[in-house]
Every structure is written in structure tokens, then in C-alpha cells.
Amino acid sequence: MVDHADEENVNQVVDDGKGYEPGYELPLLLFAGFRTLIDRLHARLATEGHPDLRPAYGFAMQAIGAQGATASDIGRRLGVSKQAAGKTVDRLLAVGYAERTDDPADARRKLVRLTPRGYDALARSAAIFDELRAEWATTLGIDRVRDMEAALRTVVPAETAYRLDATSWLGGA
Numbered sequence: 001m002v003d004h005a006d007e008e009n010v011n012q013v014v015d016d017g018k019g020y021e022p023g024y025e026l027p028l029l030l031f032a033g034f035r036t037l038i039d040r041l042h043a044r045l046a047t048e049g050h051p052d053l054r055p056a057y058g059f060a061m062q063a064i065g066a067q068g069a070t071a072s073d074i075g076r077r078l079g080v081s082k083q084a085a086g087k088t089v090d091r092l093l094a095v096g097y098a099e100r101t102d103d104p105a106d107a108r109r110k111l112v113r114l115t116p117r118g119y120d121a122l123a124r125s126a127a128i129f130d131e132l133r134a135e136w137a138t139t140l141g142i143d144r145v146r147d148m149e150a151a152l153r154t155v156v157p158a159e160t161a162y163r164l165d166a167t168s169w170l171g172g173a
Contacts, residue, residue, distance in 0.1 A: 100112055
């Protein structure tokens with residue numbers, strides 16, 4: 001992770017000296033909180049038998065869903081091309097988190113489905129996220145965590161609260 005170079009914060013916009021928190025800090029702090037949770041999640045997953053799981057894979061496994069999905073469906077849900085989704089699917093297949101199966105509704109289509117290993121990774125992720133939230137509650141206080149969650153629910157449009165297509169604006173699946 002490259003966050004600091006020679007003790008200088010490289011994640012900054014020019015400080016205009018206004019004497020208050022500049023607007024650009026809010027998205028950076030929100031992203032840093034997200035990144036902190038995701039990094040800690042993956043460190044834990046690595047110790048629990050999933051050292052090859054990457055953040056993009058979690059988005060892709062959520063896009064696959066419980067019923068399975070085609071590569072086109074996965075690409076659309078992630079906001080990436082079918083080809084980009086296919087590369088991520090190929091990696092999930094190679095590391096055992098997903099498998100290709102025939103679509104029972106259409107013999108011409110192939111579905112990508114999660115394997116027991118994929119379901120295990122998602123179940124462990126959910127449990128770890130609960131533990132990480134509890135750690136934040138211990139540090140900040142449960143009321144502050146609940147207030148933060150409520151505030152975010154207020155400003156984040158409901159239809160975008162659980163979008164999976166972050167990979168499309170973060171640079172690929």
C-alpha cells in the first residue's frame with residue numbers, strides 16, 4: 001500500500017489554508033475507512049484459508065449471486081464489459097470459488113455458480129465484517145457507529161446503496 005512517501009502524505013489536494021476541513025477530505029476519509037475494513041477483512045481471510053481472495057472477487061461473487069449468472073449478467077452488475085467479467089470469472093474458476101454449469105433453462109447458456117469454497121469465503125466475510133463493526137463500536141461507541149450508518153443511509157440514495165459496480169470506476173474488475 002502506497003500511502004506515504006518520505007513521511008509526506010501523498011493523498012492530498014493542495015491545501016489552500018482556509019482553516020477548515022476541505023471538502024475533498026470527506027471522500028478520502030470514507031474511502032480510507034472502506035479500505036481499512038477491506039484490508040483487515042482480507043488479512044483475516046488469508047489466515048482462515050482464503051489467501052488468494054482479492055477484493056474484486058468479493059464484488060464478482062456477489063454479482064454471481066445464489067442463483068448463478070452468465071458472464072454478461074456479471075459484467076452488467078459490475079459495470080464492466082463481458083470480457084472483463086470473463087477474466088475475473090476465469091480467475092475465480094482457477095482458484096476454486098466458482099464453477100461453470102449448464103443453464104437448466106437454456107442449454108445454449110453457461111452459468112457461473114459459486115462453489116462451496118466461494119460460499120465459505122462469503123460466509124466468513126460476513127462474520128468478519130460483523131467483528132470489524134464491533135471493533136469500531138468498541139473504539140467509537142455503538143451510538144456513534146449507528147449514527148454514522150444512519151447518516152450515510154440519509155445521504156446515499158437507496159437505489160445506489162448496494163451497487164456492485166465500484167470496479168468500473170476503480171479501474172477494472
